[in-house]
Amino acid sequence: MMNRRHCLQRLGTAGLGSAWPVIAGMPAPERLATWVDGKAAAERHSERAHSLAPEDAFHLAKLIPEFRFETFVRGQSNAAAWEACQRIAGDPASAHGALYLQGGQGLGKSHLMNAIGYQVLAQNPRAKVRFVHSERFAFELRQLREAGQPGQIETGLDQYRNLDLLLFDDPGFLSNKPSAQSVFAHVFQTLLERGKTLVFSDERFMAMVPGINHRLRDLFSQSVEISVAAPDxxxxxxxxxxxxxxxxxxxxxxxxxxxxxxxxxxxxxxxxxxxxxxxxxxxxxxxxxxxxxxxxxxxxxxxxxxxx
CATH class of the missing domain: 1.10.8 (Helicase, Ruva Protein; domain 3)
Known part of the structure; x- marks a missing residue:
């Protein structure tokens, strides 16, 4: 695990682009937008994003209203994570890559991810941002497969592949779910190849999560990893x-x-x-x-x- 100074050196003055090579892969269920079916729904989502007021964009991204930078208390235990998230939010266009926040429950990881989304959308309501939880992703992927309609999975996944910023909570939930991991890796790879940004949070680094395939584990190892400790x-x-x-x-x-x-x-x-x-x-x-x-x-x- 890198220390704070090393992490910020890797982030660089241009954001995350120089720190993260192209990698691959893809909150609580109540925070996640419903996975609408079919290509028409995906297109409808895109059209709405181009005409939304900031408040509507926040709702569409499923962000928690109270979780913004101005309501986050910065301390020694979370300073590196706060600075990295500020850097992404301040210049998302150049901050392509993946950031991984690790820490115990209730330490502010989800707060910081939401804060990134809020600032990005406040600056540009047309940005395509979504906060999602891995449990919801796995559930909706299963729903799409059970529907059994040709091409439905691909059109459903377009809602993720077309994002500018993916805020993904608890990727460790995908442990021992090889099918979901495969799809997750594909979406992750697509976003990185398109120069987009991903932020993850979990209680453990993926290297410590069992039941993760080699490809996905290797891809996560290329993320910038920052720990959030308990506050003093x-x-x-x-x-x-x-x-x-x-x-x-x-x-x-x-x-x-x-x-x-x-x-x-x-x-x-x-x-x-x-x-x-x-x-x-x-x-x-x-x-x-x-x-x-x-x-x-x-x-x-x-x-x-x-x-x-």
């Missing part, structure tokens, strides 16, 4: 303060410190605890304080009994 205490506190300001809630420093100390590895759980406090404060009409936090979070693992 200072970053966790910054996240809580940022979210509290964003959600317009008063968060006592003592409660913030207790939350940050008690949830060291998962930002999603940290934010979930803060959401509970926010809901209780707003709906019951009481301020957030240590006593209220103890009561509300007593059954919220891993924060149970953590607030003093």
């Amino acid at each position: 205490l200072e970053t966790r506190l910054a996240i809580l303060r940022h979210r509290a300001a964003w959600w317009k809630i008063e968060l006592p420093e003592g409660v913030a410190m207790d939350l940050a100390t008690s949830c060291p590895t998962n930002v999603r759980e940290l934010e979930g605890a803060l959401r509970r406090l926010m809901a209780e404060s707003r709906y019951v009409g009481i301020p957030i304080d240590p006593r209220m936090a103890r009561r509300v979070l007593r059954d919220f693992s891993p924060l149970a009994n953590a607030v003093t």
Whole structure:
């Protein structure tokens, strides 16, 4: 795994183009656009992309509205990933290649991928961007095959081969799915040959995922790989303060410190605890304080009994 300085040197001032040779290959299901059938649907998607307002383009790409760069808290644990994603979003035309973000659950990988898509579409609503999850890809590929209509798979895959930016979550789900891996590799190769950009995120690097064929493993090995680590205490506190300001809630420093100390590895759980406090404060009409936090979070693992 490369360190931050090496990664950014490989990215170069021109983006990702000089860092990534041509390689091959192809979020949660609720985030993925429905795979529409047939050539007419693919063409309809392309036509819409050329006339969309930014808000409509965001919806079509299946991006999460809250996940933008301005809502992401940068710290030492995610600085290299943040800079690489900023570079792609700032100049997607020259950033062709593949970036692979690795890290545990709830550390901001999906947030960063969404942020790239939002910035690209804000600058150019006509850009063809999509955020997808490997589980949804495999499911819809199976649907296309079961339909049994000649050429339907090819026309369905055109929606991916014609993208400018593919944001692909959890490629490790394709483990032990040789047919899906083969199609994935073909789409991936096509996008790279066309000078497009791909961003992946997973808990493991593909070299550590079993059940991946040699071709796909070799192709992923050519990606720029950056790890996202668990945030340190200072970053966790910054996240809580940022979210509290964003959600317009008063968060006592003592409660913030207790939350940050008690949830060291998962930002999603940290934010979930803060959401509970926010809901209780707003709906019951009481301020957030240590006593209220103890009561509300007593059954919220891993924060149970953590607030003093």
